[in-house]
Structures are given as structure tokens and as C-alpha cells.
Amino acid sequence: MRHIAALLVVALLAAVVVFFAISPAHGWWLPAGASSIAHPIDALFDGILVVIAAGFVLVMALLSWAVWRGARSQPGRARTTHGHLGLELAWTASIGAVLVGIAFAQLPTWAALRDPRAMPEGGATAMVVAHQWAWRFAHAGDDGKLGTEDDLETASELVVPAGEPVLLTLRSRDVIHSFFVPELRIKQDVVPGRAISLWFTIERPGTYELVCAELCGFGHYAMAGRVRAVARTEYDAWIAERSRARLTNGAEDAR
Amino acid sequence: MSTGAPRRGFLRTWIFSVDHKVIGLQYLVASATMLLFGGLLAMAIRWQLAWPWTEMPIVGQLVFGDVGRVISPAAYTALFTMHGTAMVFFAVLPLLTGAFGNYLVPLLVGAPDMAFPRLNAASFWIFLGAMGLFLAGFFVEGGAAESGWTAYPPLATLPSAAPGSGAGQTLWLLAIVVLGVSSILNSLNAVVTVVKMRAPGMTWMRLPLTVWGLLVAAALQLAALPVLTAGGVLQLSDRWIGTAFYTPAGLLVNSVAPEVAGAGGSPLLWQHLFWFYSHPAVYVMVLPAMGFVSDILSVHSRKPVFGYKPMVWAMSSIAGLGLMVWGHHMFTSGLGFEMGRAFMLSTMLIALPSAVKTFNWIATIWGGRIRLTAAMCFALGFVALFVIGGLSGLWLAATPVDVYLHDTYLVVAHFHYIVFGGTVLAVFGALHHWLPKMTGRALSETLGRWHFLGTFVGLNCVFLPMHQLGIAGMIRRTADPSVYQLYEHLAPLNRFVTWSAFALAAWQLLFVVNVLWSLRSGTRVGRNPWEATTLEWEAPSPPGHGNFDRDLVIDCGPYEYGDAAGARDFRPQARSRS
Numbered sequence: 001m002r003h004i005a006a007l008l009v010v011a012l013l014a015a016v017v018v019f020f021a022i023s024p025a026h027g028w029w030l031p032a033g034a035s036s037i038a039h040p041i042d043a044l045f046d047g048i049l050v051v052i053a054a055g056f057v058l059v060m061a062l063l064s065w066a067v068w069r070g071a072r073s074q075p076g077r078a079r080t081t082h083g084h085l086g087l088e089l090a091w092t093a094s095i096g097a098v099l100v101g102i103a104f105a106q107l108p109t110w111a112a113l114r115d116p117r118a119m120p121e122g123g124a125t126a127m128v129v130a131h132q133w134a135w136r137f138a139h140a141g142d143d144g145k146l147g148t149e150d151d152l153e154t155a156s157e158l159v160v161p162a163g164e165p166v167l168l169t170l171r172s173r174d175v176i177h178s179f180f181v182p183e184l185r186i187k188q189d190v191v192p193g194r195a196i197s198l199w200f201t202i203e204r205p206g207t208y209e210l211v212c213a214e215l216c217g218f219g220h221y222a223m224a225g226r227v228r229a230v231a232r233t234e235y236d237a238w239i240a241e242r243s244r245a246r247l248t249n250g251a252e253d254a255r
Numbered sequence: 256m257s258t259g260a261p262r263r264g265f266l267r268t269w270i271f272s273v274d275h276k277v278i279g280l281q282y283l284v285a286s287a288t289m290l291l292f293g294g295l296l297a298m299a300i301r302w303q304l305a306w307p308w309t310e311m312p313i314v315g316q317l318v319f320g321d322v323g324r325v326i327s328p329a330a331y332t333a334l335f336t337m338h339g340t341a342m343v344f345f346a347v348l349p350l351l352t353g354a355f356g357n358y359l360v361p362l363l364v365g366a367p368d369m370a371f372p373r374l375n376a377a378s379f380w381i382f383l384g385a386m387g388l389f390l391a392g393f394f395v396e397g398g399a400a401e402s403g404w405t406a407y408p409p410l411a412t413l414p415s416a417a418p419g420s421g422a423g424q425t426l427w428l429l430a431i432v433v434l435g436v437s438s439i440l441n442s443l444n445a446v447v448t449v450v451k452m453r454a455p456g457m458t459w460m461r462l463p464l465t466v467w468g469l470l471v472a473a474a475l476q477l478a479a480l481p482v483l484t485a486g487g488v489l490q491l492s493d494r495w496i497g498t499a500f501y502t503p504a505g506l507l508v509n510s511v512a513p514e515v516a517g518a519g520g521s522p523l524l525w526q527h528l529f530w531f532y533s534h535p536a537v538y539v540m541v542l543p544a545m546g547f548v549s550d551i552l553s554v555h556s557r558k559p560v561f562g563y564k565p566m567v568w569a570m571s572s573i574a575g576l577g578l579m580v581w582g583h584h585m586f587t588s589g590l591g592f593e594m595g596r597a598f599m600l601s602t603m604l605i606a607l608p609s610a611v612k613t614f615n616w617i618a619t620i621w622g623g624r625i626r627l628t629a630a631m632c633f634a635l636g637f638v639a640l641f642v643i644g645g646l647s648g649l650w651l652a653a654t655p656v657d658v659y660l661h662d663t664y665l666v667v668a669h670f671h672y673i674v675f676g677g678t679v680l681a682v683f684g685a686l687h688h689w690l691p692k693m694t695g696r697a698l699s700e701t702l703g704r705w706h707f708l709g710t711f712v713g714l715n716c717v718f719l720p721m722h723q724l725g726i727a728g729m730i731r732r733t734a735d736p737s738v739y740q741l742y743e744h745l746a747p748l749n750r751f752v753t754w755s756a757f758a759l760a761a762w763q764l765l766f767v768v769n770v771l772w773s774l775r776s777g778t779r780v781g782r783n784p785w786e787a788t789t790l791e792w793e794a795p796s797p798p799g800h801g802n803f804d805r806d807l808v809i810d811c812g813p814y815e816y817g818d819a820a821g822a823r824d825f826r827p828q829a830r831s832r833s
């Protein structure tokens with residue numbers, strides 16, 4: 001009996017460790033990060049993983065040992081101990097120190113993500129409008145302003161320049177959605193009635209899947225989009241091409 | 256049985272009783288039924304995630320016969336909404352505060368009943384009404400609610416935003432508001448009982464930790480639940496009389512302006528009110544379980560709880576801090592930079608008492624004379640799995656990491672480890688520990704241990720891979736992960752989880768069999784089968800009306816086990832006088 005009980009804890013320990021160890025090789029792990037913020041976020045993730053792993057191994061080792069020793073047939077009775085202040089203070093203080101450490105380690109990254117003072121200057125690159133169940137995007141037209149008649153509108157795919165800060169304004173027409181691009185490690189809810197700013201820098205040109213992460217009705221699972229990052233020159237060419245198309249067609253070709 | 260009690264008919268004894276034990280059992284039956292029901296919904300959810308849009312054998316024909324025998328996107332949304340709501344509000348919370356709270360509190364403090372027996376019966380019947388309203392949602396036009404157990408407006412408030420946001424959502428809200436009233440009454444009763452009805456000599460620092468857990472949970476309910484209930488009333492008023500507490504101006508749903516009279520409200524207001532209650536509620540779902548586990552570990556390892564006072568402090572500070580961390584559910588909602596930082600700090604703080612308790616539990620069994628009863632196995636299982644849930648909380652508390660992990664399967668893994676791996680295992684442990692007191696008959700230890708083994712293994716097979724799914728970026732509440740290329744290689748994991756979930760669910764039959772067998776032919780137990788110290792073991796099994804058949808005087812704490820306990824290795828709290 002005690003063998004099984006203690007082994008069960010050890011088996012759990014082993015299974016968790018092995019499963020986590022093999023996961024990255026199967027792609028059951030963080031997708032490759034493509035934004036500048038992905039580095040510090042992944043570093044935090046890994047750092048906390050180390051703390052978690054250490055805490056987990058420690059607790060499972062203590063638990064299985066206590067069960068193994070405690071459940072054998074032993075003479076006499078257990079010692080009546082009601083506690084130990086020193087031990088209590090020791091583990092409270094050490095756990096507390098680790099937690100404070102984690103708390104402070106993340107502050108700079110949180111500031112880079114959300115502190116308004118870290119917001120790129122020079123106005124929004126594009127406006128994102130979410131609705132059931134699609135993404136629409138608008139870039140400024142010839143007047144250089146967003147939200148005017150000559151906005152360049154697209155759907156499903158957001159084109160942005162790579163290698164420089166991008167600032168988006170997020171709006172929703174109906175319910176709450178969430179702008180989530182796993183490879184960029186960004187997620188921001190899109191709340192109706194509000195215009196929320198979101199910024200990031202994509203390091204490598206490429207196409208990244210845009211996922212709606214907030215339940216927005218029964219079509220939620222299919223509210224997919226893309227973010228395509230292109231080099232600056234290509235981006236400028238794309239904008240120019242779009243404005244020409246707008247003038248000749250008189251309208252956008254929102255797919 | 257107390258002597259001379261007039262025999263009552265079946266109805267008076269089992270249905271319209273005001274006896275706290277009967278009411279506890281009524282709650283037990285009702286909430287166990289909802290646990291089963293919520294579990295079945297989960298099976299359908301898992302079917303869809305493993306084999307999206309395919310026909311379910313047999314069940315597809317029976318339940319979804321009229322819609323092509325497959326789960327529709329709308330039905331799927333209703334499934335997980337009702338699963339979450341059933342589990343949180345109608346299974347786990349009432350199991351703890353209703354079933355165990357009612358049954359155990361008077362017995363453990365040495366009282367003949369709850370402070371207000373009639374109010375107690377009323378809270379059960381109101382609970383049953385809420386359950387009826389909740390279940391009625393399945394049968395109305397548009398189907399059951401479809402906005403998640405969190406019911407975020409405007410999705411929840413605008414009937415044009417989802418089929419379930421019509422009558423189904425109204426019933427859902429009514430159920431939550433009515434349930435709120437019931438739980439407030441129930442909690443009030445529990446608090447007053449502990450404050451006023453303790454037996455002579457039962458000082459605060461002699462209360463078993465089970466009582467502390469239930470008491471702190473009840474206090475937390477009293478502090479936070481009125482907020483959710485009021486928030487729910489506001490949502491109802493948005494629906495019924497055209498206020499717009501939660502509805503901003505200028506909406507276009509399906510390209511038309513929704514038919515709402517008012518505008519200018521804020522969707523985030525609901526999130527604040529909801530989480531102001533529902534974060535404390537997650538602790539209400541675990542504090543009593545922590546109490547049960549502390550007691551079970553101590554009794555079955557024949558050793559006092561290590562650090563009784565620190566445990567009481569930890570539980571109380573979890574409750575106090577628990578009222579200040581709700582914003583960690585809103586890190587990506589547009590809460591703002593400073594608010595995010597503040598809630599991150601308070602969340603880190605609350606991890607401390609939870610972690611400290613883990614070490615106290617291990618120290619409790621350390622050097623004990625452990626009896627590996629089924630109850631003990633489940634309590635040990637709680638400790639192991641609670642740790643996993645707590646540790647993944649660290650990722651979620653770190654704001655930049657949470658930005659990535661929020662609303663992914665990692666969150667699902669996190670809270671299932673705590674609520675299923677933790678609380679539900681603790682409840683199984685508590686049933687093995689206390690059911691003999693409730694029925695007078697023992698459960699089968701062998702069957703109980705087998706049940707534990709399979710449940711423990713199954714739980715990990717179901718919920719461990721959900722960490723990887725979440726880390727890989729898979730969002731929760733998705734009806735079909737194959738929509739995204741990013742999730743393509745996750746399909747094998749999803750199918751593994753589903754197979755494991757089916758096995759885990761089937762395995763629970765062992766417990767049902769065990770209980771039924773025990774009720775019919777379990778060996779009869781005496782007053783104190785576990786050689787435990789606390790007061791419930793002074794009463795007959797099952798206790799009669801009025802609980803105790805002798806006067807109790809309490810002259811020591813609840814954990815006098817081991818070599819200093821006296822003639823035997825345990826010293827009961829009560830000295831009998833008569």
C-alpha cells in the first residue's frame with residue numbers, strides 16, 4: 001500500500017517532468033516569438049518555470065518521503081508536535097522572497113507593454129474594428145488621418161511595417177473581442193464604447209495568425225485574421241497602391 | 256437516537272425537515288446531481304474538441320437529433336456556459352457550504368442545530384428554486400445562456416448578440432440572483448452558529464480547521480456575494496426596463512442598432528462586479544476543502560495539525576486579500592497600467608498563505624503514523640494537485656506572461672487542478688471520512704482506494720496536457736481549434752485529453768457503487784470509527800435530532816494526537832459529564 005501511495009507521487013513527479021521536457025520538441029510549447037516584447041516575456045515565462053519546477057520537485061519529494069516513511073509499520077506513537085515557529089517563519093520568509101522577486105522582475109516588461117509613457121509617438125498606424133465575427137482594418141488615406149472619408153479599409157489581413165513600432169487603435173462595434181497574436185505575445189481585449197491603444201514591434205517580416213481570444217458569440221471560434229508584417233519600403237508601396245485603388249474604384253475591396 | 260422523539264412521516268423527516276443534518280443531505284443530493292450533470296456536459300464538450308462537428312454515437316441522435324446530430328456552434332457555446340455555471344454555482348459551492356457546511360458546523364462546534372433552522376430550510380428551498388430556473392434555460396426559445404459562466408455584457412445583455420442571450424440568459428441571471436439570496440442566508444446562518452452556539456469550552460482557538468474553513472468561506476460570501484447579486488439585478492434591469500448600466504452607446508449588432516433604450520454604460524463595470532465576487536468565490540471553493548484536508552491528514556496520520564494558528568491566519572489572510580485581487584482576471588481588459596501593477600502585487604501576496612499551508616500539511620504528516628485509508632489517499636491527492644494549480648497561478652499573476660496566457664487553456668488547466676484536483680478530491684476524502692457518520696455505515700476501503708487511484712491518474716491525464724495546449728496558445732471556449740494553423744499539431748493532445756476524460760468519468764461509477772453498496776450493506780460503524788478527537792464523533796452515527804445525547808464540556812484543542820495524548824493516542828475534545 002505505502003509503496004503504491006509514495007510511488008504514485010513519484011510517478012506524478014516523473015510524468016510531469018518528462019511531459020514538460022518532451023513538449024517543446026513536439027511543438028506543444030510557445031510558438032517562436034516574432035516581436036521585440038516576446039523576448040522579455042519568454043524570459044519571464046522561463047524564469048517562472050524554473051521557480052515552478054523547483055517548488056514542484058521540492059514539494060513532491062517531501063510529500064512522497066513523508067508518505068513512504070509515515071505509512072510503514074512503526075512502533076509506538078507519533079510525537080505530539082503542534083508546530084514550530086522558527087520553521088514557520090523560515091518557509092514564509094523564503095517563499096515571500098521568491099514572490100517579491102517575481103513581482104519586481106516583471107515590472108519593466110509590464111511597463112513596456114502597457115505604460116502610456118512607452119506608447120510610440122506619431123499617431124496610430126491603423127485602426128482595428130472588431131465585430132461578430134470578423135476583423136476590419138483601416139489605414140490613414142492621403143490626409144494622413146484615421147477615421148476620415150479616405151481611410152484605406154481592408155478586412156481579415158492587417159498589413160504593418162516590420163522592424164519599427166506599430167500603434168493600433170482597437171474598437172468594437174458590438175460585443176467584447178480580444179486581439180490576440182500568439183507569435184507576437186500580445187493580447188488586448190477590444191471593448192465596445194472604448195478606443196484602446198496597443199503597440200508592438202514585429203522583428204521579422206512574415207504573416208502571423210490573429211486569434212479572437214474573448215468569447216464573442218457562437219462564431220467566436222472562427223473569428224480568425226492575419227497580421228502581415230512587411231519591410232518599410234514594401235509597406236509604403238502597399239499604402240500607395242491602396243490609395244490608388246481607392247481612387248480608381250471609389251471603394252475598398254473588403255473581401 | 257435521542258429518546259422519546261415522536262416518529263415522523265417520510266415527508267416530515269426527509270423533505271420538510273428543519274434539521275441541519277437533513278438539510279445538509281438534501282444539499283448533498285442536489286449538488287451531487289448537478290456535479291454529475293455538469294460532468295456529462297463536459298463529455299460533450301470534449302467530444303467536440305477531439306472530433307469537431309462529427310456525429311456523436313447514440314447521444315447525437317438523442318440530444319441533437321433535430322440539428323443534424325452534431326453539436327452546433329451555438330449549442331457548443333451553451334454547453335460550456337452551462338458546464339461552468341453548473342459546476343461553480345450549483346455543484347462545488349453548495350457541496351461545500353450547503354452540504355458539508357450544514358451537516359458539519361453544528362456537530363463540530365457542539366451545537367444541537369444551526370442558529371436559525373427555519374431560515375436554513377428556506378435557503379435550501381430557495382437554492383432548489385434557483386436550480387430549477389437554471390435548468391429551465393435549456394427549454395426556452397433560443398436555448399440556454401451562451402455567454403460563458405462569466406456572462407460578460409454586451410454579449411450577455413443584447414438579445415440580438417446571441418440566441419442564448421434572450422430568455423436563456425434571463426433565466427440564468429434570475430438563477431444567479433436567487434441563488435445569491437439563498438447563499439447569503441446560508442452563510443449568515445453558518446457565521447451566527449459558530450459565533451453564538453459553540454459548546455461550553457469551545458473557544459475560538461479550539462475550533463477544528465474544518466470549521467475555520469467553512470466560517471471564513473461564509474464570511475467571504477457575506478462580504479462579496481451581495482455585490483454579484485446586485486450586479487445581476489442591474490443586468491436584469493438592463494434587459495427588462497431598458498437601463499444601460501453595461502451597454503455603451505453606438506453599438507451595431509449584425510449591422511443594426513440593437514433595441515436597447517439606454518446607452519452610455521460600461522461593459523467593464525460588470526467585469527469588476529462579477530470578479531469582485533467571483534474571485535473570492537474561487538477561494539470559497541477551496542477554503543472549506545483546505546479545512547477538511549487539514550483534519551483528515553491529522554486524524555489519519557495520528558498527529559496534530561502542524562501550526563494550527565498559522566493555518567488560521569493563513570485562511571483569514573487568504574480571505575482578506577481575496578477581496579483585493581479581482582483585477583487579475585482583467586489584465587487584458589483595458590484595466591490600465593497602474594491598476595494592473597497593483598493587482599499583480601496583491602495577487603503575488605495571496606500566493607504566500609496558500610504556499611505556506613502546503614508546507615504545514617506536509618509537516619503535519621511528517622513523522623506520523625499514517626493510515627492509508629481512502630479518505631487519507633484523497634487528502635494526500637488534494638495536496639499534490641493543489642500545488643500544481645497554485646504553481647501555475649504564478650505564471651498568471653505575472654502580468655506580461657498573463658497577457659499571453661489569459662483566455663488560453665493554461666487558465667483552464669490552472670483552475671481545474673485547483674477545483675477538481677483540489678476541491679473535488681477533498682470532497683471525496685471528506686465523504687469517505689464523514690459519510691459513515693452521516694449514514695452509520697462504512698464505505699468499502701478497497702473500492703475507495705481503487706476509485707482514488709483511477710481518479711488521480713485520470714485527472715492528470717485530462718488536465719496536465721491542458722497546460723501545453725495553453726502554452727502553445729490555444730484559446731479556451733473555442734468550438735474548433737483546427738480553424739488555426741497554429742493549433743494543428745495540438746490535435747493529438749486534444750484527443751488524448753478527451754479519451755482520458757471519458758475514462759475518468761466512467762471510473763466515477765466506482766464511487767457511486769461504493770456509496771450504494773454502503774447504504775445497503777456497509778458494516779455498521781460505532782460513534783468513532785477513525786479514533787478522532789472532534790465532537791461529531793461523540794454523537795451516535797448517524798446523530799439523532801439534537802445531535803448529542805450527553806452534555807459536552809470541551810477542555811482541549813481539536814488535535815491532541817500522538818504520544819502526549821494520554822492513555823490512547825488521541826484525546827477527545829469533550830469530557831462527558833452525565
Ligand code: HEM
Nearest residue numbers: 537538541583584606609645648649651652661662670673
Ligand atoms: C496560489 C495562488 C493563485 C494565484 C497566484 C492565482 C492566480 C490566478 C490568475 C492571475 C488568474 C487569472 C488568469 C486569467 O484569466 O488570465 C486565475 C484564474 C483563476 N483561478 Fe487562480 N490563482 C491562485 C489560486 C487559485 C485558487 C486557490 C483557486 C480556486 C479555488 C483559483 C481559481 C481560479 C479560477 C476559477 C480562475 C479562472 C476563472 C475564469 O477565467 O474562468 N485560483 N488565477
Ligand SMILES: [Cu+2]
Nearest residue numbers: 212214216220
Ligand atoms: Cu471572439
Ligand SMILES: [Cu+2]
Nearest residue numbers: 534581583584
Ligand atoms: Cu482570481
